[in-house]
Amino acid sequence: xxxxxxxxxxxxATARRTFLxxxxxxxxxxxxxxxxxxxxxxxxxxAIMQGALxxxxxxxxxxxLAGGSGLLSPATLKIALVFKGHHEQHxxxxxxxxxxxxxxxxxxxxxxxxxxxxxxxxxKSETDxxxxxxxxxxxxxxxxxxxxxxxxxxKLVHLFTQLCSDEAVHWxxxxxALNKPIPTQAYxxx
Amino acid sequence: MSVLPRLSFPCGVAFVVAANIFAATTAWxxxxxxxxxxxxxxxxxxxxxHSVDENRVGPLHRGVVGRVIASASGYxxxxxxxxxxxxxxxxxxxxxxxxxxxxxxGAKMFFTVDDPAQRRDIIAYLVSLTPAGASH
Numbered sequence: 570x571x572x573x574x575x576x577x578x579x580x581x582a583t584a585r586r587t588f589l590x591x592x593x594x595x596x597x598x599x600x601x602x603x604x605x606x607x608x609x610x611x612x613x614x615x616a617i618m619q620g621a622l623x624x625x626x627x628x629x630x631x632x633x634l635a636g637g638s639g640l641l642s643p644a645t646l647k648i649a650l651v652f653k654g655h656h657e658q659h660x661x662x663x664x665x666x667x668x669x670x671x672x673x674x675x676x677x678x679x680x681x682x683x684x685x686x687x688x689x690x691x692x693k694s695e696t697d698x699x700x701x702x703x704x705x706x707x708x709x710x711x712x713x714x715x716x717x718x719x720x721x722x723x724k725l726v727h728l729f730t731q732l733c734s735d736e737a738v739h740w741x742x743x744x745x746a747l748n749k750p751i752p753t754q755a756y757x758x759x
Numbered sequence: 760m761s762v763l764p765r766l767s768f769p770c771g772v773a774f775v776v777a778a779n780i781f782a783a784t785t786a787w788x789x790x791x792x793x794x795x796x797x798x799x800x801x802x803x804x805x806x807x808x809h810s811v812d813e814n815r816v817g818p819l820h821r822g823v824v825g826r827v828i829a830s831a832s833g834y835x836x837x838x839x840x841x842x843x844x845x846x847x848x849x850x851x852x853x854x855x856x857x858x859x860x861x862x863x864x865g866a867k868m869f870f871t872v873d874d875p876a877q878r879r880d881i882i883a884y885l886v887s888l889t890p891a892g893a894s895h
Binding site for chain 1: 802803804805806807808810813814815816860867868869870871872
């Protein structure tokens with residue numbers, strides 16, 4: 570499946586009106602209806618999650634493919650696999666929530682697609698791999714921080730702050746490994 | 760601005776590319792941004808989903824200024840953005856970056872760049888990304 574499915578899934582989710590189990594946004598009575606977000610907010614939240622899931626799929630593929638490249642030292646590989654595990658947990662959370670909302674979680678692309686899109690063939694050293702990973706983590710952190718304001722459900726906002734924080738830790742670790750200075754200006758992301 | 764392609768293109772192609780870029784750049788009423796800073800901002804803020812030369816979560820950006828909206832080859836656009844019509848100009852990109860959902864409700868993108876100076880710099884960088892095959 571490609572990201573073109575994002576909107577379709579969102580529309581499907583709107584029709585079903587069951588969202589984020591445990592979040593309290595369920596159809597039960599007129600009383601709970603008043604607490605629902607405006608029509609379309611639910612579908613928008615699902616669409617945002619689908620984009621996030623596509624990002625997580627890409628991150629998992631990047632760490633998996635780079636990890637198997639033979640370019641990483643054992644110590645770096647160990648860290649890369651930890652980060653890959655984080656992304657897999659993010660993937661599972663997002664896919665579960667999308668499914669609970671009635672959507673079909675966006676599926677990963679092929680390894681060949683990811684290798685082309687991320688230009689993995691140009692990676693020649695551990696530094697190249699870590700530099701790419703740092704860029705992807707920085708982009709993901711910004712992507713999450715920059716979308717939070719568009720999310721309606723508060724529990725989903727919480728999840729996105731968790732995702733964002735994890736990616737920030739990844740970026741910081743990788744940035745330090747590259748001996749790059751910590752930016753002096755605050756508000757590094759968003 | 761030195762983004763017009765040389766006449767090494769087939770004549771018709773060169774004319775179309777030049778006309779699009781000319782229209783995009785001459786219609787730019789925004790103050791010029793810093794493309795160098797824009798590159799850094801682009802990589803940090805847009806790089807999670809976009810690349811210059813490859814479609815990823817979002818479409819590739821080389822040649823986006825002056826390009827017909829929703830026309831990056833191989834990228835599957837939302838119905839919302841397909842309906843927009845016209846070409847990407849700096850002004851339209853500025854509005855887009857302020858709120859994609861306000862421009863095209865139902866589009867895939869929700870990320871916003873709220874700082875006008877940052878938007879100007881990012882757009883200046885996008886202007887500098889000449890279409891593949893074009894040269895300064």
